Amino acid sequence: MLELFLIGIGTGNPDHLTLQAIKVMKEVDLLLIPHKGKEKDELAEIRRQMIREHTDPDGPEIREFLLPVRDPAISDYFERVQKWHEAIAGCWQNEISTALPTGIGKVALLIWGDPSLYDSSLRIASNLTLKDSLKITVVPGITSMQGLTAAHGIPINEVGESFLVTTGRLLRDKGWPEDTRTLLVMLDGEQSFQYIDKDNVHIWWGAYVGMDKEICIDGQLKDVSDEIIARRQEAKARYGWIMDIYILRKE
Numbered sequence: 001m002l003e004l005f006l007i008g009i010g011t012g013n014p015d016h017l018t019l020q021a022i023k024v025m026k027e028v029d030l031l032l033i034p035h036k037g038k039e040k041d042e043l044a045e046i047r048r049q050m051i052r053e054h055t056d057p058d059g060p061e062i063r064e065f066l067l068p069v070r071d072p073a074i075s076d077y078f079e080r081v082q083k084w085h086e087a088i089a090g091c092w093q094n095e096i097s098t099a100l101p102t103g104i105g106k107v108a109l110l111i112w113g114d115p116s117l118y119d120s121s122l123r124i125a126s127n128l129t130l131k132d133s134l135k136i137t138v139v140p141g142i143t144s145m146q147g148l149t150a151a152h153g154i155p156i157n158e159v160g161e162s163f164l165v166t167t168g169r170l171l172r173d174k175g176w177p178e179d180t181r182t183l184l185v186m187l188d189g190e191q192s193f194q195y196i197d198k199d200n201v202h203i204w205w206g207a208y209v210g211m212d213k214e215i216c217i218d219g220q221l222k223d224v225s226d227e228i229i230a231r232r233q234e235a236k237a238r239y240g241w242i243m244d245i246y247i248l249r250k251e
Contacts, residue, residue, distance in 0.1 A: 002096070002134050003106045006121045008114035008141020011243070012046055013210040014053065016142045022054045024139055028106040030099045031060045032092065034067040039240035047110045060108075061099050065091045077169075085120055089127035096130075103130060112243075114141045118167070118186050144245045145184055147209035151216050154204060156184060156247060163247075168192040176250075183248045191229050193248060198222035200251045207235055207244035221248070 005024050010016020025031065031051055035044035044064065051062060068087035074080040096107055115121045115138050125136055145165070149156050157163050164180045168188025172195060176183065185192065193203060201221040205228050208214050215235060217228050228246075236242040 002100065002103055002130060004125060004134055004136050005106065005108040005139060006111050006115040006136065007108050007139040009047070009050060009110045009112065010142040011113060011144050011147040011210040012208065014050055016210060017050060017054070018139070018141065021139050021141065024108060025051065025054050026059065028060050028108040030096065030105060030107045031062050032095055032107065032109050033062060033064045035064055036067050042239065043241065050110065063095045063099055065095055085124045086127050089124050092124070093128055093130070103133065111141065114143045116140070117143045117145065144186065144209055144243065148204065148206045148245050148247065151206050151209050151214060152204045152218055157182065171196070181250045184245070185248060186245050191232065193221060193246065194225055194229065198225060202249045202251055203246055205244065205246040207232060207242055209245065213239070
C-alpha cells in the first residue's frame with residue numbers, strides 16, 4: 001500500500017515542527033516539495049532547510065515540482081479551484097509514480113500551517129487516481145491563527161462568545177455576518193477590511209507570523225488601515241511574497 005503523510009509544518013518557523021512531524025519525515029521514502037517560481041523560492045527553501053536539518057543525506061528521496069496556477073479563463077470560482085486541484089493532483093501523481101513505480105512506499109508533503117485550516121491538500125489527495133489503494137495520515141501543525149494570537153498575546157474569543165473563521169472573498173461579497181463580534185480573516189489578498197464600516201472595529205493584523213520577518217499591527221481599524229496596506233505592499237515588494245492574517249472585533 002502507498003501511504004501519504006500530510007505534515008503540518010507551522011508558519012515558517014523551524015521550531016514549529018512537532019516531534020511527530022520530525023519522526024515521520026525520517027521514516028518516509030519520498031518527500032515532495034512544491035515551488036512557485038524564483039520569486040517565491042523562499043517558501044520551498046524553508047521546507048528544504050527543515051528536511052536537511054531533520055533527515056539524513058541518504059534518507060528520503062526529495063522531488064520538487066512547479067505548482068500549477070489557477071486558470072483565470074474559468075469564470076466560475078468553484079470550477080476554477082476544482083480544475084486547479086486536479087492539476088496539482090496530477091503533479092503529485094507524476095512524482096509519486098516516477099519515484100515509487102511499484103505503488104508501494106511512504107510519501108510526505110510538508111504543508112504550510114495545518115492541513116485542516118483553509119488548506120486544500122486533503123481535497124487534492126481525493127483527486128489522485130490511486131486513491132483506492134492510498135492511506136492518508138494527517139500530522140497536525142501550528143496554524144497561522146495560533147501564530148497570530150501568539151504574536152499579539154491575545155485570546156481569539158471573548159468570554160462566553162464564539163468567533164468566525166472566514167476569508168477575504170466572503171467578507172467582501174457577503175459583509176460582516178450578523179450576530180458575530182469577532183472574525184478571523186484568512187486568504188485576503190485585497191485587504192478587504194478597507195471595504196467595511198471601520199467605526200468601533202479593532203484589528204489585530206500580522207504577516208509572516210512566527211518568522212523572523214514577522215510584522216504585527218493592531219489598533220482601531222479606522223486609524224491603522226492605511227498603515228497596514230502600506231506595510232503589506234512594502235513587504236510583498238521586498239520579499240516577493242506575503243502571507244498575512246487578521247482578527248476583526250466589533251467593540
